[in-house]
Amino acid sequence: MQEQQQQKLIHTFSALADIGQEVAHKNNFQEMIQTSLHLLLGSLAIMRGGVARYSKFGHELNFLAVRGLGDDFPLSASLEMSDEREFLNTGMSDIELSQAKMLAFFQRYQKVLDRKRIEMIMPLIVRDQLVGIVFLGEKATGEPFTKEDKAVIQAMARHIGVGIHQRNLMAELNRRAEENRQLYEGMRMTYKDTVRAFATAIDCKDKYTEGHSVRVGRYSEIIAEELEWKEEEIEGVAVAGYLHDVGKLTVEKTIINAPYRINAKESKELNKHPGVGYEILLPIQHPYADVPLAAKYHHERLDGRGYPDGLKDNEIPYIAKIVSLADSFDAMTTDRPYKRRRPFNEVIEDMHRNAGTQFAPELVRAFCSGILKEVTGENKSRRFRRLLGPEYMEAEGLEMSLKDALNGMNATKPLTLIASG
Amino acid sequence: MNTSIEIPIRDEGDTATIYAGDYLNKLSGEKIERECRKRIEGGCKTLVVNFRETEIVNSIGVSILLGVIDAASQSDTSVIFSEVSKDTSQLFEMLGLTKHVVLQ
Numbered sequence: 001m002q003e004q005q006q007q008k009l010i011h012t013f014s015a016l017a018d019i020g021q022e023v024a025h026k027n028n029f030q031e032m033i034q035t036s037l038h039l040l041l042g043s044l045a046i047m048r049g050g051v052a053r054y055s056k057f058g059h060e061l062n063f064l065a066v067r068g069l070g071d072d073f074p075l076s077a078s079l080e081m082s083d084e085r086e087f088l089n090t091g092m093s094d095i096e097l098s099q100a101k102m103l104a105f106f107q108r109y110q111k112v113l114d115r116k117r118i119e120m121i122m123p124l125i126v127r128d129q130l131v132g133i134v135f136l137g138e139k140a141t142g143e144p145f146t147k148e149d150k151a152v153i154q155a156m157a158r159h160i161g162v163g164i165h166q167r168n169l170m171a172e173l174n175r176r177a178e179e180n181r182q183l184y185e186g187m188r189m190t191y192k193d194t195v196r197a198f199a200t201a202i203d204c205k206d207k208y209t210e211g212h213s214v215r216v217g218r219y220s221e222i223i224a225e226e227l228e229w230k231e232e233e234i235e236g237v238a239v240a241g242y243l244h245d246v247g248k249l250t251v252e253k254t255i256i257n258a259p260y261r262i263n264a265k266e267s268k269e270l271n272k273h274p275g276v277g278y279e280i281l282l283p284i285q286h287p288y289a290d291v292p293l294a295a296k297y298h299h300e301r302l303d304g305r306g307y308p309d310g311l312k313d314n315e316i317p318y319i320a321k322i323v324s325l326a327d328s329f330d331a332m333t334t335d336r337p338y339k340r341r342r343p344f345n346e347v348i349e350d351m352h353r354n355a356g357t358q359f360a361p362e363l364v365r366a367f368c369s370g371i372l373k374e375v376t377g378e379n380k381s382r383r384f385r386r387l388l389g390p391e392y393m394e395a396e397g398l399e400m401s402l403k404d405a406l407n408g409m410n411a412t413k414p415l416t417l418i419a420s421g
Numbered sequence: 422m423n424t425s426i427e428i429p430i431r432d433e434g435d436t437a438t439i440y441a442g443d444y445l446n447k448l449s450g451e452k453i454e455r456e457c458r459k460r461i462e463g464g465c466k467t468l469v470v471n472f473r474e475t476e477i478v479n480s481i482g483v484s485i486l487l488g489v490i491d492a493a494s495q496s497d498t499s500v501i502f503s504e505v506s507k508d509t510s511q512l513f514e515m516l517g518l519t520k521h522v523v524l525q
């Protein structure tokens with residue numbers, strides 16, 4: 001008899017050890033629950049049972065695993081608030097069905113629980129929350145559950161409860177991460193839409209350069225792409241391009257739209273727009289750095305002959321150099337009231353010539369290489385064709401000019417070449 | 422779940438002998454239960470579970486055997502456990518399994 005007792009003790013203790021391992025190490029939740037139920041039933045030879053998870057939001061119990069309950073057993077059941085309260089009050093201890101008839105839950109499900117010969121249930125409570133319920137039928141011996149049996153069941157149920165709780169935490173974490181992602185995505189979209197609306201508003205003011213800001217945004221984006229910047233950095237540069245001329249909103253419309261070369265006084269007025277743009281953009285919380293600086297310094301030149309501050313190469317923020325190149329490129333490739341646009345190959349030669357004095361050579365190189373990829377068909381996105389028109393891309397000698405520019409800049413031209421005088 | 426394992430079974434007339442091996446003690450043991458249920462539903466009169474290759478039976482194993490017992494009790498199939506080791510038979514005795522099956 002003592003030998004038999006010992007066998008049983010070893011059997012029960014191994015089940016306890018196994019269930020701990022199972023909960024701690026199994027990655028597959030469903031298998032973990034299924035195995036845990038086997039261990040619980042098998043440790044005391046309980047004929048039938050089930051593990052249900054409680055969803056606080058739906059006040060619903062959903063069975064994750066059942067054994068011996070038959071196909072007609074309902075796999076979900078609803079709980080009343082009063083049931084939940086009652087279970088929390090009881091805590092993690094066994095409730096014998098014969099003593100639980102006053103609970104709303106039992107009154108509702110008494111028939112099926114009786115039919116399935118469920119004898120005991122144990123609420124799974126972790127950190128004062130009901131996470132599930134274990135349902136148990138009779139023992140194979142037919143004898144009632146002893147105090148020791150109940151202690152074993154409670155210990156094993158605790159493990160199962162922790163397993164479900166961990167799963168809930170994971171799900172909650174994933175849900176919140178997804179919610180945050182969507183929120184952030186939404187904000188980014190709103191910001192982008194606002195920026196585009198602004199760019200359109202800026203462009204409306206200048207009827208001769210319709211779409212200028214939008215195109216400068218696109219060209220700036222292309223340069224950053226060619227530099228293989230990260231996605232959010234590329235977006236930041238694009239935004240800087242869209243908004244670079246925002247200061248023009250405060251410049252007299254007659255000056256902006258003058259169908260002639262403006263005089264010195266008008267020019268002085270117009271040249272205020274980078275500083276004004278900076279003032280407008282500075283108080284805004286941009287998701288990207290340096291957007292206001294791009295507006296302020298997009299008319300600076302490497303040789304220090306730009307405005308408003310006459311900064312030289314290293315003093316000019318990088319983002320402003322990109323927008324400056326994109327801005328000048330658009331100015332050269334669109335018709336102005338007093339000047340038609342120049343052939344594409346000449347524009348390339350111009351950029352090449354001014355690399356090191358007006359433009360940063362590595363940016364000219366990146367830009368030219370982007371254009372060349374489209375000319376040779378290596379890049380099929382048609383991004384320049386869409387912005388410049390297909391016939392413009394057919395300019396004679398374009399490919400040659402691009403290759404010359406790329407070769408010329410690769411060879412000797414230093415990054416900083418400042419014109420004397 | 423591993424469903425590719427082959428459970429050794431011998432069918433002779435209305436008796437089926439199933440060899441528990443050590444599959445019984447894992448989740449894969451559910452396959453043994455499924456095979457037994459198939460035999461029971463197929464009208465098998467005697468189901469023999471052979472423990473020749475089974476060193477110990479853990480709680481998963483007991484749970485699966487209870488599943489077999491439960492299925493058999495719903496038809497008139499009798500279940501025999503054969504070649505059970507001494508330790509295991511003592512365990513089956515204590516847990517009450519011997520109330521439902523014949524040890525041989």
Ligand SMILES: [Fe+2]
Nearest residue numbers: 244245298299
């Ligand atoms: Fe400008």
